[in-house]
Amino acid sequence: MQLLTRSAMATFAFSKKPIRVAVTGAAGQICYSLLFRIAHGDMLGYDQPVILHLIDIPAAQKALKGVAMELGDCAFPLLQGIVCTDDLKVGFTDVEAALLVGAKPRGKGQERGDLLKDNAKIFIPQGKALSDYAHRDVRVLVVGNPANTNALITATHAVSLPKKNFAAMTRLDHDRAVWQVAEKTGSVVADIAKVVVWGNHSPTMSPDLAWATVKGKRALDLVGEEWYTKTFIPRVQKRGAEIIENRGLSSAASAGNAALEHMRSWFLGHKHDWVSFGIWSNGNTYNVPEGLFYSFPVTVENKEWSVVNGLTITAEQQRKMTVTANELLEERKAIEDLLKI
Numbered sequence: 001m002q003l004l005t006r007s008a009m010a011t012f013a014f015s016k017k018p019i020r021v022a023v024t025g026a027a028g029q030i031c032y033s034l035l036f037r038i039a040h041g042d043m044l045g046y047d048q049p050v051i052l053h054l055i056d057i058p059a060a061q062k063a064l065k066g067v068a069m070e071l072g073d074c075a076f077p078l079l080q081g082i083v084c085t086d087d088l089k090v091g092f093t094d095v096e097a098a099l100l101v102g103a104k105p106r107g108k109g110q111e112r113g114d115l116l117k118d119n120a121k122i123f124i125p126q127g128k129a130l131s132d133y134a135h136r137d138v139r140v141l142v143v144g145n146p147a148n149t150n151a152l153i154t155a156t157h158a159v160s161l162p163k164k165n166f167a168a169m170t171r172l173d174h175d176r177a178v179w180q181v182a183e184k185t186g187s188v189v190a191d192i193a194k195v196v197v198w199g200n201h202s203p204t205m206s207p208d209l210a211w212a213t214v215k216g217k218r219a220l221d222l223v224g225e226e227w228y229t230k231t232f233i234p235r236v237q238k239r240g241a242e243i244i245e246n247r248g249l250s251s252a253a254s255a256g257n258a259a260l261e262h263m264r265s266w267f268l269g270h271k272h273d274w275v276s277f278g279i280w281s282n283g284n285t286y287n288v289p290e291g292l293f294y295s296f297p298v299t300v301e302n303k304e305w306s307v308v309n310g311l312t313i314t315a316e317q318q319r320k321m322t323v324t325a326n327e328l329l330e331e332r333k334a335i336e337d338l339l340k341i
């Protein structure tokens with residue numbers, strides 16, 4: 001691959017119109033790695049200029065200014081502007097990508113669902129502002145936990161935008177699953193295909209290797225049933241808690257990477273393999289009730305995802321998929337007042 005000098009890259013970059021990218025929680029820990037990689041071109045491509053809209057609460061504006069100063073100090077050729085704000089109108093006007101990261105993270109001993117009370121209300125004004133001010137073709141990724149139900153709140157209040165343009169992030173779970181299989185089988189990430197994560201971004205999620213392959217061979221034959229059920233599934237389900245236990249803080253760089261990879265797949269396509277997106281369920285897919293943001297296997301082309309259809313689901317797998325759907329139904333019930341438009 002040819003490496004371009006900074007000035008050659010800038011000349012190249014100027015030929016495309018910049019894309020406005022909004023990121024909430026921009027002064028927080030996930031964004032401290034995410035923003036720099038977006039500005040470097042890792043998300044939308046190394047020929048795509050960006051203007052970053054950094055959104056955080058009033059109390060975080062000074063810290064946000066520091067982050068913006070550091071972004072500037074990197075002199076990224078693709079970064080054509082930085083907007084720092086606590087005003088959602090300014091933050092979301094004309095944005096074509098929005099990453100909703102801003103929310104409280106959990107601490108030790110908490111589940112993500114425990115954050116519903118604190119975090120859910122954040123997403124009502126954000127959904128409304130996206131509806132009023134964002135580019136009509138915006139793609140919105142909800143990262144702040146509990147991500148699936150927060151995505152439901154956001155999309156519900158974004159009345160003028162299609163639900164298909166919203167997603168909850170389960171890419172981190174997907175990538176965790178891929179890494180576990182690569183490590184177990186002594187292979188590399190590029191050898192692994194057709195991993196699936198179903199349902200909620202919570203310990204009820206269902207990481208599924210039924211179709212997964214390693215260099216074209218059936219992954220389940222290589223890893224064995226015992227490791228699959230006793231190690232792999234619980235490890236992926238509880239990896240967030242394992243990180244908190246070790247790091248003392250919730251995952252940040254890996255979450256930022258997953259957000260970036262999710263958006264990259266959405267904007268630049270993901271046809272070579274399946275990937276997991278938490279998306280609006282239409283009630284006709286794999287027996288998932290309508291109106292939940294549920295993680296399905298998808299492929300992506302021309303900025304539109306399509307669920308991988310026609311998979312044969314065993315009775316045991318269907319049971320697991322129902323458990324995680326039921327949890328999402330309970331979360332929806334707990335915030336039903338927040339869904340009133």
Ligand SMILES: NC(=O)C1=CN([C@@H]2O[C@H](COP(=O)(O)OP(=O)(O)OC[C@H]3O[C@@H](n4cnc5c(N)ncnc54)[C@H](O)[C@@H]3O)[C@@H](O)[C@H]2O)C=CC1
Nearest residue numbers: 025027028029030056102103104105143144145147169255
């Ligand atoms: N879906 C997923 O896979 C993952 C989700 N997360 C979630 O991401 C969220 C952020 O995590 P961190 O960056 O580690 O937290 P953090 O506490 O370091 O940063 C959160 C930032 O959000 C800001 N914020 C709070 N309310 C806001 C609002 N209404 N508008 C804009 N900004 C607001 C805060 O001021 C702070 O700067 C947490 O809810 C965490 O649980 C974390 C890892 C993975």
Ligand SMILES: O=C([O-])CC(=O)C(=O)O
Nearest residue numbers: 106145239240241250251
């Ligand atoms: O576990 C947490 O609270 C943060 C998160 O969502 C993850 O790492 O998957």
